[in-house]
Amino acid sequence: MINNELIHRRNAILVSIASVFYVIHITINSFIEGLSSIFPPAFLFAGFCLTLILLLHKKVNPTLTMYVLVSFMYIYFYFLLTDSPYFVNYLFMWLGLPLSAIYQNMRVVMLAGMASIILTFYSFFYLHNEIFPNVGKEDFVYLVLFGLFITVFLLIFIHKVRLANGKLQEIAYRDPLTGAANRLLLKEKFKLIKDTNISSIALLFIDLNGFKRVNDTYGHEVGDQLLEMVVSRIKGVLRGTDLLCRLGGDEFVILLSNINRPVPGSIAERIQHALKEPMEKNQQKIYVSASIGWSYTTDVAQADLDTMIREADNAMYRAKGSN
Numbered sequence: 634m635i636n637n638e639l640i641h642r643r644n645a646i647l648v649s650i651a652s653v654f655y656v657i658h659i660t661i662n663s664f665i666e667g668l669s670s671i672f673p674p675a676f677l678f679a680g681f682c683l684t685l686i687l688l689l690h691k692k693v694n695p696t697l698t699m700y701v702l703v704s705f706m707y708i709y710f711y712f713l714l715t716d717s718p719y720f721v722n723y724l725f726m727w728l729g730l731p732l733s734a735i736y737q738n739m740r741v742v743m744l745a746g747m748a749s750i751i752l753t754f755y756s757f758f759y760l761h762n763e764i765f766p767n768v769g770k771e772d773f774v775y776l777v778l779f780g781l782f783i784t785v786f787l788l789i790f791i792h793k794v795r796l797a798n799g800k801l802q803e804i805a806y807r808d809p810l811t812g813a814a815n816r817l818l819l820k821e822k823f824k825l826i827k828d829t830n831i832s833s834i835a836l837l838f839i840d841l842n843g844f845k846r847v848n849d850t851y852g853h854e855v856g857d858q859l860l861e862m863v864v865s866r867i868k869g870v871l872r873g874t875d876l877l878c879r880l881g882g883d884e885f886v887i888l889l890s891n892i893n894r895p896v897p898g899s900i901a902e903r904i905q906h907a908l909k910e911p912m913e914k915n916q917q918k919i920y921v922s923a924s925i926g927w928s929y930t931t932d933v934a935q936a937d938l939d940t941m942i943r944e945a946d947n948a949m950y951r952a953k954g955s956n
Contacts, residue, residue, distance in 0.1 A: 636825070640695035643735050644702055648685050650732065651706065658725070674713045681705040703733050703741055707748040714756055718763035723756050727783070734787045737794055746784030750777055810857055811864040814878040819888060822876050823938045826890045834936050835897045835929040837887040838945035839867070839904065840953065842922045844883035855914050862912050863921060870903040886942060897927040924953035 655678055659671040685705065688698045710726040726749065733745035756764050757773050806818035814822070826834065841863065848856040860883065867877055867885070876888040889897065904925060911918040926948025928941040 637695045638828075640699055640736065641689070641692060644685075644695060644698050645689055647702060647732060647735055648682070648689065652682060654728075674709070674716050677712050678709055681709060699736060699738070699741065700744070703729070703745055703748075706732075707745070707752065710752060711755070714752065714760060714764075718756070718760040720764050723753075723764050726752055726756075727780075730780075730783055731787065734791060737791050739788055739791055742784060742787045742791065746780060746787075749784075750780045753777065753780060808879040811861050811879055813864050813885065814876050816878065816880065819876065819878040819886065820938060822888055823936075826888075827933055827936060831890045831933055833890065833892055833894075833929065833931045834933055834941070835889040835892055835927055836938075836941045836945050837889070837897055837901060837904075837925055837927045838942065838949040839885040839887070840924050840949055841883035842924055842953070844921075847919060847921075851914070851917065851919070855919075858914060859912060859919060859921065863908065866907040867904055870900065870907050886945065894929055897929055901925040901927065924949050926950070926952050 659675060662671050685698070685702055688701065706729050707726075710722075710729060713722050714726065730742070730745045730749050733741050753776050754773075757770070757776065761768075761770065806815060806821075807813070808815050823834075844856065844859075847859060860879075864877065864879070864885075867887075871877060871887065872889075874890065878886050878888065880886060887900070889900070904923065908921050908923055911920050913919070926945045928944035928948065930936050930941070
């Protein structure tokens, strides 16, 4: 799923592309046909552009702005074709479809595809003599098929890109052994929740006790399998919004948000309870325990990830010493 910040950036890119294209368009038209040829669509474009710039500046819901932007684009093409029913303007209209694919959003591409076909219907039957004077009306079906082909092609392309991005994100953001998050995803999630309206952030630091002894006794392969089982058990006591991250070796952190101060301690107890049952491997019962410390703050704006990790790490070592 594409986040709001990325959609906002793509909104800005599309507005910039549309503006550059329009400036080039009216410059060429003014040389060929004079300044009068670019009005009244120029007033319409200016109104749309100012509205979009205001939405971008205020960072109004980026998803809503995305749909408004694509809708404005086709409303403008409708008025452009009505005011200047030329074949070249009809071709410009089709540029809206590939431009809408910048969002990698199937609904937006389908919206653009339908709008393109509707404008094709309007141009072919209501502006036929001006735009398609030498084309038989029975050929309308081929224009529709062209629009459908481009739309389906873009939808398949977006689907393939999403699959590829998903695989790349798994590689980039996940620990390959346990499937837990890695440091990169932890940093991005921490930054993301700081930018949202939350009341608190907590970070738990977990260190498995005696894990080196497990590796020495049973071998590294069993140790790796043990880590996978530990991650599975820890995930079982977390909320869907909590993030479990493997820092390396047998060290893990858990990022929590919007919780009260007693909650980290409660979660630590649940983790200890989940690890209490022995883990069976190769007909051997392996007992695992963990030392857990945590850091908690309600000063979300000033929260620093590295500082909270150090605080939780120190608390974990105090807990290990007391045990």
